[in-house]
Amino acid sequence: MTDSLPAAAAHAVRIVLVADPGVAAEIAQELADKLPRLLRRRVRADVDWRVTARTAPLVADEQLDVSSAVDVVRPFLPEGDWDAAVFLTDLPRRAGLRPVSIEVSSADRIALVSLPALGSWRMRQRARHVVADVVGMLTRESADLAPSPEEAAW
Numbered sequence: 001m002t003d004s005l006p007a008a009a010a011h012a013v014r015i016v017l018v019a020d021p022g023v024a025a026e027i028a029q030e031l032a033d034k035l036p037r038l039l040r041r042r043v044r045a046d047v048d049w050r051v052t053a054r055t056a057p058l059v060a061d062e063q064l065d066v067s068s069a070v071d072v073v074r075p076f077l078p079e080g081d082w083d084a085a086v087f088l089t090d091l092p093r094r095a096g097l098r099p100v101s102i103e104v105s106s107a108d109r110i111a112l113v114s115l116p117a118l119g120s121w122r123m124r125q126r127a128r129h130v131v132a133d134v135v136g137m138l139t140r141e142s143a144d145l146a147p148s149p150e151e152a153a154w
Contacts, residue, residue, distance in 0.1 A: 012048040013139050015039075016077055017131070018056050019088040024115055027127050028053040028088050034128060035135070043136040058089045084109045084138035086131050092116040102130060109138050 015035065019028035036049035043049075056075075077085055093100040093114040101117035104110075111134040118126040 012050050013084075014082045015049065015051045015135055015139075016082045016085040017051065017053045017088060018077070018085060019053065020058055020090050021055050022090060024088040024090045025053070025055040027115065027124055028055070030124065031088075031128060031131055035132060038128065038132045039135060042132050043139070058087065058091060082109075084111075084135055086111045086113060086134055088113050088115060088127065088131075090115050102134060104134060104137065106138065111135075111138060 017028040017031055017035075019025040032051045032053040035051045039049040039051075040047070087110065089112065091114060093103075093112075099114070099117040101114055103112045113127065113130055113134070115123060115127060118130065
């Protein structure tokens with residue numbers, strides 16, 4: 001299903017979702033379809049949000065941090081053809097004894113989202129909102145997107 005874009009779409013922002021095989025990949029594929037519309041509502045309506053999903057296993061333990069994930073994720077990203085990437089993993093992540101749901105590297109324009117830390121109840125909905133928020137944060141800096149007038153009014 002293709003959503004119609006505003007006639008005055010300023011430019012395209014390319015988002016890559018990389019996910020572990022299984023449930024994380026299913027969620028990433030659903031997000032690839034739904035995220036552009038959500039990003040137009042929550043971040044900027046005048047942007048052509050292009051979202052693709054890829055599947056790649058993250059071989060790590062629960063102590064993995066986003067700087068290590070950058071090295072794991074980068075081979076699965078199209079060369080120079082993306083503005084932000086989000087890795088969805090089904091691995092539980094921790095900082096000591098505390099669960100970690102999201103870790104972001106603004107400099108690398110990559111985020112790591114641990115689905116188990118979002119909880120099992122309404123996980124797909126939570127993942128959708130978390131990914132939209134993270135993409136909004138990453139693209140405001142990398143794609144030089146100022147908040148929309150509606151967003152600035154919040």
